[in-house]
Amino acid sequence: MEETFDFAVIGGGAAGLAAAVAAAAYGDRTAVFEKNNAIGRKISASGNGRCNLMNSGTLKYFGDSVFALEVLRAFPQNALKAAWEDLGIRLCEESEGRMYPCTFQSATVTDAFKIRLKTAGVRIFLQCPVKELRKENSLFLLSTEQGTFRAERVLIACGGSASPKLGGSESGYELLQHFGHSILPPKPALCPLTTDSKSISGLSGIRVKGGVTLKDADDHILQKENGEILFTETGISGICVMQTARQAEPGTFIELNFAGRIFTDREKLVQALMRRQQNVSDFGPEVILSGILVPKLAYAVLKQAGTDMKGRKAGDLSTDEIRKIAEKCFGYRLTVTGNRGLEEAQVTVGGVNCSEFDPGTMESRRIRGLHAAGEVLNVDGDCGGFNLMFATASGILAGLNGRKVLPL
Numbered sequence: 001m002e003e004t005f006d007f008a009v010i011g012g013g014a015a016g017l018a019a020a021v022a023a024a025a026y027g028d029r030t031a032v033f034e035k036n037n038a039i040g041r042k043i044s045a046s047g048n049g050r051c052n053l054m055n056s057g058t059l060k061y062f063g064d065s066v067f068a069l070e071v072l073r074a075f076p077q078n079a080l081k082a083a084w085e086d087l088g089i090r091l092c093e094e095s096e097g098r099m100y101p102c103t104f105q106s107a108t109v110t111d112a113f114k115i116r117l118k119t120a121g122v123r124i125f126l127q128c129p130v131k132e133l134r135k136e137n138s139l140f141l142l143s144t145e146q147g148t149f150r151a152e153r154v155l156i157a158c159g160g161s162a163s164p165k166l167g168g169s170e171s172g173y174e175l176l177q178h179f180g181h182s183i184l185p186p187k188p189a190l191c192p193l194t195t196d197s198k199s200i201s202g203l204s205g206i207r208v209k210g211g212v213t214l215k216d217a218d219d220h221i222l223q224k225e226n227g228e229i230l231f232t233e234t235g236i237s238g239i240c241v242m243q244t245a246r247q248a249e250p251g252t253f254i255e256l257n258f259a260g261r262i263f264t265d266r267e268k269l270v271q272a273l274m275r276r277q278q279n280v281s282d283f284g285p286e287v288i289l290s291g292i293l294v295p296k297l298a299y300a301v302l303k304q305a306g307t308d309m310k311g312r313k314a315g316d317l318s319t320d321e322i323r324k325i326a327e328k329c330f331g332y333r334l335t336v337t338g339n340r341g342l343e344e345a346q347v348t349v350g351g352v353n354c355s356e357f358d359p360g361t362m363e364s365r366r367i368r369g370l371h372a373a374g375e376v377l378n379v380d381g382d383c384g385g386f387n388l389m390f391a392t393a394s395g396i397l398a399g400l401n402g403r404k405v406l407p408l
């Protein structure tokens with residue numbers, strides 16, 4: 001016999017689980033359909049397993065950003081914090097408004113969801129991808145390998161295409177397209193960059209704190225970030241680098257500033273290098289940067305500065321050469337060739353056109369009872385908890401469907 005639910009959630013990620021909790025609090029017979037063998041795989045991976053759940057600061061969203069702000073006006077940060085606390089999760093705030101569970105373990109979040117869903121009697125169907133969704137009269141029909149299910153309301157919370165290993169797919173877009181919704185093509189955001197091989201040669205594995213400036217082909221600044229930069233086999237990574245991925249097209253440039261944290265301007269570095277030259281004059285030219293940069297990076301900087309190193313010593317460097325080295329310490333240049341793709345992206349740019357949904361209930365303006373929430377929508381946030389925050393806030397609104405939040 002086909003089972004009927006009041007509310008069927010497709011996708012057991014942050015958006016879907018938050019929605020199920022909110023709806024079940026009202027006694028809605030609720031089911032979650034998840035294609036993976038566990039719920040919350042992306043929650044588990046988030047924030048390096050620490051799970052940066054939300055952000056208390058200024059909202060930073062892209063894509064249909066106005067829609068994202070409307071969602072977070074309808075379910076603001078303080079309400080979200082209260083919802084986490086109601087679920088049993090105490091939050092701690094770190095730098096830049098980043099909020100984590102006080103345990104700093106993502107398992108705390110998935111466990112809290114599991115406990116609450118069980119208490120509320122929410123049915124969870126694992127390894128159960130929804131293959132087809134259609135509407136007959138007033139009921140939705142969900143086709144799965146475990147049977148066909150009926151529901152009065154359905155939430156598509158299938159996430160975006162980013163990170164397929166953790167469940168990312170185009171499935172949500174396809175289900176919504178079937179109902180006439182429009183999709184902006186998915187692209188990677190928050191993703192490591194690939195660069196020309198020459199400027200990263202021998203640097204893989206090196207981490208350095210510094211500034212990242214993204215420039216276009218005409219040398220105009222597109223974006224500036226600060227933080228930890230990680231050199232990889234194919235380019236660069238680190239949060240500050242990944243933040244540039246939505247704009248870093250092939251042919252743009254990245255300039256890395258390794259010296260700005262130590263020296264206020266280039267001239268101060270030139271003076272320091274000239275003093276240092278006297279102390280290390282009998283050593284290799286790259287030793288002039290010892291104490292500022294690790295040897296491999298110092299060598300790369302001298303190479304990019306065009307320093308002739310063959311058979312020479314630090315004491316042989318001219319003032320002009322030292323100036324060029326200082327210049328490269330403030331702007332080590334890499335040519336962007338692309339990024340590591342959706343495979344390694346944390347979030348998707350693009351997705352379902354938000355203007356086709358109501359930001360108060362996440363209900364489709366086309367199909368009554370059909371909702372969408374989370375990353376499947378054309379909203380992506382900065383690093384810092386903004387993506388999980390949008391996913392959970394929009395999920396809760398979908399679960400509530402215009403009702404007030406109700407603790408269990």
Ligand SMILES: Cc1cc2nc3c(=O)[nH]c(=O)nc-3n(C[C@H](O)[C@H](O)[C@H](O)COP(=O)(O)OP(=O)(O)OC[C@H]3O[C@@H](n4cnc5c(N)ncnc54)[C@H](O)[C@@H]3O)c2cc1C
Nearest residue numbers: 011013014015035046047130158159167374375385387388
């Ligand atoms: C490595 C990594 C680290 C991250 N760190 C952070 C962070 O610290 N802070 C932050 O805010 N954001 C972070 N993000 C982004 C954040 O995790 C996501 O934006 C957020 O989890 C999206 O939630 P969602 O519920 O919309 O989608 P998802 O979490 O992707 O959930 C969708 C679920 O739907 C399932 N599904 C898809 N299609 C079907 C179908 N047809 N039938 C049944 N099930 C289906 C998928 O298997 C998946 O479980 C990170 C992402 C990654 C990959």
